[in-house]
Structures are given as structure tokens and as C-alpha cells.
Amino acid sequence: MPGPRESSGGRGNMIIFIIAGILLALFAYQQFTGPTVGAQEVSYSEFRQEVRTGNVDQVTVQGQRVVGDLVNESKTATAEGDSTSYQSFVTYLPSFGDEKLMELLEANNVQVVTEPQSDFPWTLVIMGLLPILLLFGVGYFFLRRMQSQGQGLFSVRKSKAKLFDKGEEDTTFDDVAGAESAKEEMREIIKFLKNPERFERLGGKVPKGVLLVGPPGTGKTLLARAVAGEADAPFFSVSGSDFMEMFVGVGASRVRDMFEDAKENSPAIIFIDELDSIGRQRGAGLGGGHDEREQTLNQLLSELDGFEENQGIVVMAATNRPDILDSALTRPGRFDRQITVPLPTKQARKQILEIHARNKPLSDEIDLEVIAGSTPGFSGADLENLLNEAALLAARFDREQIEREDIEEARDKVIMGLKREGMVIDDEEKKLLAYHEAGHAIVAAVLPYADPIHKVTIVPRGQAMGVTQQMPEKEKYLYRREYLLDRLAVVMGGRAAEELIFDTATSGAENDLKQVRQMARKMVLDWGMGEQFRHIALGDNQGRVFLGEELAKGKNYSDDTARQVDDEIRAISENAFQRAIDTLRDNQEAFDKLADLLIEREVVPGSDVLKLVNGNADSFDDVLTNGTAGEDQTQSSRVDGRHSTGGESGSDASSNETRDES
Ligand SMILES: Nc1ncnc2c1ncn2[C@@H]1O[C@H](COP(=O)(O)OP(=O)(O)OP(=O)(O)O)[C@@H](O)[C@H]1O
Numbered sequence: 139m140p141g142p143r144e145s146s147g148g149r150g151n152m153i154i155f156i157i158a159g160i161l162l163a164l165f166a167y168q169q170f171t172g173p174t175v176g177a178q179e180v181s182y183s184e185f186r187q188e189v190r191t192g193n194v195d196q197v198t199v200q201g202q203r204v205v206g207d208l209v210n211e212s213k214t215a216t217a218e219g220d221s222t223s224y225q226s227f228v229t230y231l232p233s234f235g236d237e238k239l240m241e242l243l244e245a246n247n248v249q250v251v252t253e254p255q256s257d258f259p260w261t262l263v264i265m266g267l268l269p270i271l272l273l274f275g276v277g278y279f280f281l282r283r284m285q286s287q288g289q290g291l292f293s294v295r296k297s298k299a300k301l302f303d304k305g306e307e308d309t310t311f312d313d314v315a316g317a318e319s320a321k322e323e324m325r326e327i328i329k330f331l332k333n334p335e336r337f338e339r340l341g342g343k344v345p346k347g348v349l350l351v352g353p354p355g356t357g358k359t360l361l362a363r364a365v366a367g368e369a370d371a372p373f374f375s376v377s378g379s380d381f382m383e384m385f386v387g388v389g390a391s392r393v394r395d396m397f398e399d400a401k402e403n404s405p406a407i408i409f410i411d412e413l414d415s416i417g418r419q420r421g422a423g424l425g426g427g428h429d430e431r432e433q434t435l436n437q438l439l440s441e442l443d444g445f446e447e448n449q450g451i452v453v454m455a456a457t458n459r460p461d462i463l464d465s466a467l468t469r470p471g472r473f474d475r476q477i478t479v480p481l482p483t484k485q486a487r488k489q490i491l492e493i494h495a496r497n498k499p500l501s502d503e504i505d506l507e508v509i510a511g512s513t514p515g516f517s518g519a520d521l522e523n524l525l526n527e528a529a530l531l532a533a534r535f536d537r538e539q540i541e542r543e544d545i546e547e548a549r550d551k552v553i554m555g556l557k558r559e560g561m562v563i564d565d566e567e568k569k570l571l572a573y574h575e576a577g578h579a580i581v582a583a584v585l586p587y588a589d590p591i592h593k594v595t596i597v598p599r600g601q602a603m604g605v606t607q608q609m610p611e612k613e614k615y616l617y618r619r620e621y622l623l624d625r626l627a628v629v630m631g632g633r634a635a636e637e638l639i640f641d642t643a644t645s646g647a648e649n650d651l652k653q654v655r656q657m658a659r660k661m662v663l664d665w666g667m668g669e670q671f672r673h674i675a676l677g678d679n680q681g682r683v684f685l686g687e688e689l690a691k692g693k694n695y696s697d698d699t700a701r702q703v704d705d706e707i708r709a710i711s712e713n714a715f716q717r718a719i720d721t722l723r724d725n726q727e728a729f730d731k732l733a734d735l736l737i738e739r740e741v742v743p744g745s746d747v748l749k750l751v752n753g754n755a756d757s758f759d760d761v762l763t764n765g766t767a768g769e770d771q772t773q774s775s776r777v778d779g780r781h782s783t784g785g786e787s788g789s790d791a792s793s794n795e796t797r798d799e800s
């Protein structure tokens with residue numbers, strides 16, 4: 139990989155400089171305050187006493203101040219109550235003067251040196267000078283820093299982006315395993331970057347901003363670099379946190395410079411990692427809303443608005459917290475294309491392992507397929523880490539090649555790290571999850587009115603631990619009671635599976651239960667589908683029931699009715715649960731097989747679920763060999779609202795997801 143052109147200067151230098159300045163000032167302070175340093179301040183009468191006893195040879199008088207050395211050490215009481223011995227002393231003449239002092243000194247043979255009155259307030263001068271000195275120090279520091287960067291005086295102009303020139307970036311899609319549909323989307327962008335004018339002439343529409351969303355280490359940065367490599371375009375890479383500087387306005391000017399540089403080099407790619415560090419919702423911080431980050435974000439927004447597609451710049455950004463981004467960033471014309479980069483499936487994990495095992499000598503005993511199977515929840519970075527750890531272990535034992543035990547040990551090590559972060563699921567949880575999702579899927583596949591099943595997965599994706607996706611044949615605008623009842627049973631399928639197989643219940647069904655409650659409520663209150671409330675709408679039908687505001691608002695029915703409504707909702711839920719249980723019992727064999735298949739493959743397409751249910755799959759093996767194993771399930775969607783949000787209350791019918799959040 140080519141080295142970056144610019145490296146950021148160390149902040150450490152500056153701290154050292156400031157400390158040196160303070161030390162210097164303290165030293166100067168000591169020097170200027172002169173001979174009194176270390177001298178004991180004594181009272182005037184004590185001083186006279188010393189003179190009288192002949193313990194003083196010589197004194198220096200500076201105005202009111204009298205300093206000198208004792209012939210023999212003397213002791214004086216300190217503020218703390220004990221005594222301290224001293225030789226040098228300083229004292230002050232009483233403000234009314236002392237005419238008899240000269241007499242006394244002469245009488246005791248004390249030599250007197252008079253010095254011009256030094257009332258010059260050194261202390262004050264130093265104190266006043268110190269900040270100014272420091273300021274010069276800091277200025278000097280910046281001056282040097284800028285000169286060393288070959289820049290003009292006091293211009294804080296530097297985009298900070300690392301530039302990989304045309305052709306320097308040699309990462310290609312071959313280096314990125316899995317993430318097939320993400321790559322597919324990128325192909326369009328590559329075409330554009332290779333020849334922007336031609337692309338536009340043919341009517342291609344390229345997004346300005348692409349947001350890569352996914353858990354850490356799933357290869358978002360890698361993908362962006364691969365796009366640059368494939369398109370042979372210069373690649374400006376910067377991390378969101380690089381914009382955060384201590385001086386207000388620097389971040390914004392860095393953004394401006396970066397876009398300027400990119401335009402000069404277009405067609406080009408700008409990649410902003412950790413977009414969330416500057417892209418957080420505005421007005422959320424404490425700084426009164428005008429802080430550095432906000433200025434930087436505003437600059438970024440205006441740059442995104444300010445260039446036309448044909449300028450040949452594509453801005454890519456990565457985040458694993460799309461939920462906290464300022465909504466202005468995802469508006470059309472900005473980061474309006476969102477590509478999810480999920481954790482790799484088993485198939486993809488195998489490919490990633492193959493990529494990173496390329497230049498590592500592996501023993502013949504090692505089967506990457508087996509490793510892939512034993513590393514659910516691992517990201518690409520985790521897998522790379524695993525192989526590196528194994529190589530280190532092999533090296534420690536002076537082995538010629540990596541052995542199976544090295545892999546085992548490395549895997550345990552990585553898992554321990556991940557466990558601490560709550561990132562991996564163990565075998566038992568995986569089994570629970572598999573049965574839970576299989577429960578949804580089997581019910582969906584069996585019940586006549588339920589939407590056809592599209593796919594079921596237990597690969598953790600974002601917040602979701604497992605997902606069962608259904609695809610309606612056509613958009614629905616009306617929901618028949620039969621459809622709703624079947625849908626309720628599908629959603630209950632997960633909990634039913636837990637009860638049936640493990641005789642237990644898990645917290646994983648939280649979302650399901652919420653969904654059931656909302657749907658049942660709506661059926662009773664708004665759609666007149668309750669047993670006792672046929673054809674009567676009870677709700678105020680403003681969607682408030684879903685926000686739980688009905689408690690605060692006056693209901694338009696009595697408490698008695700409210701109790702009946704609760705009973706109805708309970709009956710509907712109970713019913714749905716029982717139907718799910720019955721369905722699973724009737725299809726026990728398919729249910730078990732699907733769960734096994736999920737544990738084995740993590741993703742099972744709907745067609746295979748149907749095969750199992752219809753008994754077309756003569757054996758487990760049939761599905762195993764004919765299935766579209768390891769279908770890559772990268773999902774991409776536009777943020778402009780066409781993507782469905784799962785079956786909340788069934789109001790969006792473009793796809794139905796039963797997601798189980800962790
Ligand atoms: N799909 C993949 N194929 C091959 N290698 C991968 C893949 N995903 C991740 N890696 C390896 O993991 C490393 C880290 O990935 P990368 O930095 O691209 O992840 P990221 O998603 O940008 O993470 P973060 O969110 O932490 O910035 C890569 O350099 C690569 O070696």
C-alpha cells in the first residue's frame with residue numbers, strides 16, 4: 139500500500155514547549171527577585187537584638203529593606219510553631235523610620251552598605267510578562283510547524299486528507315470477499331468515475347454521497363478503497379475525527395480544502411470514515427449549538443450541495459451509527475444512497491479467510507470451511523486478526539506452518555475479546571435463535587393467508603439478531619381479518635418455538651410481542667374485529683394508541699369497555715400463540731430440519747423453507763445440496779423512504795420483516 143503523503147504533526151511538541159516556557163519564566167523570576175531568596179524574614183526587633191548581641195557584621199540597606207548575613211546561625215519560630223535556623227535574613231524598617239538605627243549599627247561595628255532603592259516591582263513585571271512570553275512561544279511553535287510543511291505564515295490551510303494518487307491504490311474487488319450486492323451497487327459508481335461525461339450522456343444518475351453502514355470491521359473502508367482501485371481514481375481518505383481540532387474554524391476550512399483538492403483531481407473519491415463523529419445530530423451538544431463540530435458539519439453540508447454530479451466527485455462515508463446522524467446529511471442530494479455492509483455469512487467468512495490466508499503457510503489439516511463454520515458473528519477484521527494471531531503462535535513455536543491448534547487457540551483468543559464486547563453468540567444461543575426464527579418461518583410458510591416467505595436468517599445484522607422476511611405478492615391496501623390473524627400467528631411463531639422446544643421463553647421475543655399487542659389493539663379499537671365489538675370503532679383513530687398516549691388522553695369509551703378491550707386483546711394474542719403452537723406441532727419435522735439448516739448455514743431462502751414444509755425435500759441432504767447456500771444478504775436501500783420498515787401494524791406492505799432485536 140502506498141504511504142500517505144501527509145502525516146499530522148505531533149501535539150506533544152507543543153506541550154513540551156509550553157512546559158519549557160514555564161520553567162524558564164520561573165527561573166527568571168528567581169533571578170530577578172535577587173538575594174532575598176532563601177533569606178529568613180525576621181521582625182525588626184529580632185534584627186535589633188541580633189545587632190546588639192554582635193551577631194551581625196554587615197548589612198545592605200535598600201530603602202526600607204535591610205538584608206544581611208549573621209555571623210552565627212540563629213533560630214526563629216515559624217508559623218507552624220517549631221523553630222528554624224537561618225543565616226541570611228531580611229527585615230524591614232518600621233514605616234515611621236528609626237533614627238537610632240545608625241547609632242546602634244555604629245555602636246556594634248556593623249558595616250553599612252546602602253544601595254539605591256530597588257522598588258522596581260519585578261514580581262509584577264514577571265507575572266505580566268509570563269502570558270506574553272507563552273503566547274510568543276506558541277506562535278513560534280506554529281510558525282515552525284507551518285514552515286516545515288512548506289506553507290505560508292499563519293495560514294492554517296491543510297485538508298489533512300490522505301491522498302492516494304491515481305494508480306496508487308491497488309486494492310480491488312478481489313480483495314473484498316462477500317458483500318456482493320454492495321459491490322454491485324459500487325459498479326455503477328466505478329463506471330461513472332471512469333468516464334463521467336459519457337456516463338451522464340447516457341443518462342446515468344450517480345449519487346453524490348454514498349453512506350456505508352455496518353458493524354465495525356466489516357470492510358467498509360476496504361470497499362471504498364477497492365472502488366478507487368477499480369476506477370483508477372485518486373482517493374482522498376479522512377477520518378471524521380481529523381476535522382475536530384481545538385481551534386474553531388479549522389475543521390470547516392479543512393473540509394473546504396479537501397473538496398477543493400478533490401475537484402482539482404477529479405474524477406475522484408472522497409472517503410470520510412467515522413462520519414458520526416462530525417455528523418451527529420446538531421444542537422445536541424452543550425456548546426450552545428455553535429461549536430466547532432457544528433461549523434464543520436455545516437461546511438460539509440454546503441460542500442455536498444455545492445457540486446454538481448458532473449464534477450466527477452463521489453463522496454463516500456462510513457458509520458456504524460446511522461441512527462445518530464443529523465437528518466440533514468441523509469437528505470436527497472447528499473448521502474442519499476445507503477449501502478449496508480453486514481457481518482459476513484459463513485460462505486463469505488470462508489472467502490475472507492481464503493483472502494487473508496493467501497500468503498500464510500497453512501498445514502494441510504486446516505479446512506477453512508470448518509473455521510468459517512466455527513466463527514459466527516466474526517467480522518472480516520476479526521477473521522484477519524484470527525489468522526494473524528495463529529501465525530504469531532506458529533512463529534512462537536518455531537513451526538514451519540500454521541497448525542490446527544494454532545488456529546484453535548487464536549480463535550478462542552479472539553472470541554474472548556468479542557465476548558467481552560457482547561458481539562458473538564455461543565452455540566446454545568445460536569440454537570435458541572435458530573428455533574425462534576424457524577418458528578416464524580414455518581408458520582409463515584404453512585398458513586394460507588400469510589405473506590410468502592422470502593428468507594430467514596440468524597446472522598446478526600445491525601440491531602437485529604435474526605430476521606424472517608416475507609414478501610407479499612402485491613401491495614396491500616386493505617387487510618382482511620384472515621390475513622391479520624395469520625400474520626399474528628407468524629409473529630407469535632418465535633415465542634411458540636421457544637415454548638415448544640426448550641420449554642422456556644426468551645427476551646428475544648420482545649419485539650414480536652410488542653407487534654402483536656399493537657396489531658391486536660388496532661384490530662379491536664379501530665377495525666371493529668373484536669368478538670364483542672364487531673363493527674364498532676372505539677379508538678380515536680389518530681394513531682395515538684401506538685404511542686401509548688391513550689392514557690393521558692380521554693378515551694371515548696368507559697372503564698368497563700376498557701377492561702373488555704383488554705380481554706379481547708389478550709384473547710387475540712393467546713389465540714395467535716395457540717395457532718402457532720399447533721402449526722409447529724403439525725410440521726414438527728420441517729421445523730426441526732429448518733432449525734438445523736439455520737444453524738448450519740445461517741441464511742435459508744424462502745424456497746427452501748417451502749420445500750421442507752411441502753415435504754419435497756426428500757432428505758436433509760437434498761436441501762443442503764440444492765439450496766442456494768450462503769446467499770449473500772447485503773441489503774441496500776435508498777433512504778428516501780421506499781425501503782420498508784418491517785411489519786409494524788402492517789401498514790407498510792412492501793415487505794414484512796419479523797426482526798428480533800437483541
Ligand atoms: N469482506 C472482507 N474481505 C476481506 N477482508 C476484509 C473484509 N472485511 C474486513 N476485512 C479485513 O478487515 C480489515 C478492516 O476492515 P475495514 O477497516 O475496511 O472495516 P470497516 O468496516 O471500515 O471498520 P470500521 O467501521 O472499524 O472502520 C480490512 O483491512 C480487511 O483486511
Ligand SMILES: [Zn+2]
Pocket residue numbers: 574578632633646647650796797798
Ligand atoms: Zn421473533
